[in-house]
Amino acid sequence: MPSIRLSERVTSIKESPSAVAADHVRDLRAQGRNILSLTVGQPDFDTPESICEAAVEAIKHGETRYTSANGTPELRNAIRQYYLRRYGRPCEDDEICVGVGGKQVIALALMATLCPGDEVIVPAPYWVSYTDMAIMNSGTPVVVETTEADGFKMTADELEQAISDSTRWLILNSPSNPSGAVYSTSELQALADVLRKHSDVLVLCDDIYNEIVFSDAKPKGLVSIAPDLANRILTVNGVSKTYAMTGWRIGFGIGPKALIGAMNKLVSQISSCASSVSQAAAAAALTGDQSAVGDMVQAYHERRDFAVERINQIDGLSCLSPDGAFYIYVNCAGLIGRHCPDGTVLGDDAAVSDYFLSQASVGTVPGTAYGLSPYFRISFATSIQVLGDAFDSIEQAIAVLQ
Ligand SMILES: Cc1ncc(COP(=O)(O)O)c(C=O)c1O
Numbered sequence: 001m002p003s004i005r006l007s008e009r010v011t012s013i014k015e016s017p018s019a020v021a022a023d024h025v026r027d028l029r030a031q032g033r034n035i036l037s038l039t040v041g042q043p044d045f046d047t048p049e050s051i052c053e054a055a056v057e058a059i060k061h062g063e064t065r066y067t068s069a070n071g072t073p074e075l076r077n078a079i080r081q082y083y084l085r086r087y088g089r090p091c092e093d094d095e096i097c098v099g100v101g102g103k104q105v106i107a108l109a110l111m112a113t114l115c116p117g118d119e120v121i122v123p124a125p126y127w128v129s130y131t132d133m134a135i136m137n138s139g140t141p142v143v144v145e146t147t148e149a150d151g152f153k154m155t156a157d158e159l160e161q162a163i164s165d166s167t168r169w170l171i172l173n174s175p176s177n178p179s180g181a182v183y184s185t186s187e188l189q190a191l192a193d194v195l196r197k198h199s200d201v202l203v204l205c206d207d208i209y210n211e212i213v214f215s216d217a218k219p220k221g222l223v224s225i226a227p228d229l230a231n232r233i234l235t236v237n238g239v240s241k242t243y244a245m246t247g248w249r250i251g252f253g254i255g256p257k258a259l260i261g262a263m264n265k266l267v268s269q270i271s272s273c274a275s276s277v278s279q280a281a282a283a284a285a286l287t288g289d290q291s292a293v294g295d296m297v298q299a300y301h302e303r304r305d306f307a308v309e310r311i312n313q314i315d316g317l318s319c320l321s322p323d324g325a326f327y328i329y330v331n332c333a334g335l336i337g338r339h340c341p342d343g344t345v346l347g348d349d350a351a352v353s354d355y356f357l358s359q360a361s362v363g364t365v366p367g368t369a370y371g372l373s374p375y376f377r378i379s380f381a382t383s384i385q386v387l388g389d390a391f392d393s394i395e396q397a398i399a400v401l402q
Pocket of ligand 1: 041100101102103104127173176177206208237238239240241246249250251
C-alpha cells in the first residue's frame with residue numbers, strides 16, 4: 001500500500017493521552033482483565049429523562065434538518081438566558097457560537113485567530129487538548145507550571161512573566177481538569193489587573209465544569225468580575241459535564257462579535273451546524289428543571305470527600321481536596337525511586353500509572369499528560385464502591401514496593 005504523506009498539522013501533535021489511557025483500559029478488559037478505571041472524563045450518570053424526551057419530541061416534530069451555523073433560535077435563546085443567569089450579562093445572537101462540544105468551540109477560536117509564532121499561555125496542569133490545539137493551529141504553547149502550594153492556580157506574577165509581545169491568548173480553566181482548582185474572585189481580579197496592561201491578549205475562559213462545584217456559592221466567571229475586558233474574553237461552556245450529555249456533543253462560546261463571526265464562518269465550512277436533535281436537547285437542559293444537576297453534584301461531593309480521605313491515608317500519596325469538577329490530581333512524589341517486585345524502579349509518574357495498571361488493575365492518567373509531574377489524575381465520576389476497591393488495590397500494590 002502506498003504510504004500517505006501526512007500534514008505537519010497532524011504529525012506535530014499527539015493523540016489525547018486521556019483517550020489513550022481509556023483505550024488501554026478497554027483493551028485490557030477485552031482480554032478478560034478486570035480493570036477498575038479511574039480514567040474516565042465524563043459523568044457516570046445517564047442524561048436526565050426530561051432532556052431525552054425533548055430530543056424525542058424534536059425528532060417527532062421533524063427537527064432533523066440543518067440549522068443555522070450558530071444554532072437554532074431556541075438554543076441561542078437558552079444560551080442567552082443562561083449567560084444572563086450565570087454571568088449577569090446579556091448577550092446577542094451574533095456573540096454566540098454553537099459547536100460540536102466545547103472542544104470544537106475552543107479549536108475554532110484558536111483556528112480563527114492564531115498565526116505562526118503566536119503564543120498561547122497555558123497554566124499547567126492543563127487539559128490535555130489545549131497545547132496540541134494551539135500547535136495544530138500554528139501557535140506556540142507557553143506552559144506556566146503552577147505549584148501545589150498555590151492550589152495549582154497561576155498567580156498574577158506568573159502571568160505577568162509569561163506574557164510577551166507574541167502572546168495572543170491566555171487559557172484559563174476553572175474548575176480545572178485535572179486539578180479541580182477553582183479561581184476565587186480575588187485571584188481572578190489579580191489576573192484581570194495584569195491583563196488590563198496587555199490589551200492585545202485574548203482570554204479563553206473554559207468554564208465547562210462551572211456548575212460542578214462543592215461550595216455553596218458558585219464561582220464567578222472572569223467576564224462577570226472584569227466586564228471591562230469583555231471585548232476580549234471568550235467564555236466557553238457546554239452541556240456535556242453539567243447535564244451528563246457528553247455524547248450529544250453540544251458546546252457554546254460567548255464572546256466579541258468579530259471573533260464569534262470568524263468562528264461561525266469556520267463552522268459553516270467545517271460542520272455546517274451541530275446536530276439539530278442535540279441542540280433541542282441542550283436547549284431543554286439549559287432552560288428546564290435543574291434539580292438533576294444538584295443531585296449529581298451532591299453525589300460527586302460525597303465521592304470527593306471519600307476519595308480525598310482515602311488517598312491521604314495511602315503511603316506515598318497525597319492530594320488537595322478539589323473545589324470543583326470530578327478529578328483529583330494526586331501527588332505521587334513519595335513513590336518515585338521505589339523498587340517494584342520485579343526489580344524495576346518507579347522513575348516517574350508514567351511508571352507509577354503503568355505499575356498501578358499492571359499490579360493493581362487500576363487505570364489512572366499520569367501527570368506527564370497534563371504538563372506537571374510527579375502526579376496522576378483520578379476521576380471520581382464513578383461509584384464509591386469502585387473508588388474504594390481501586391484504593392484498596394493501589395494500597396496493596398504500594399505495600400509490596402521496596
Ligand atoms: C477542561 C475541558 N474543556 C473542554 C472539554 C470539552 O468537552 P465537550 O467537548 O464534551 O463539551 C473537556 C472534556 O473533557 C474538558 O475536560
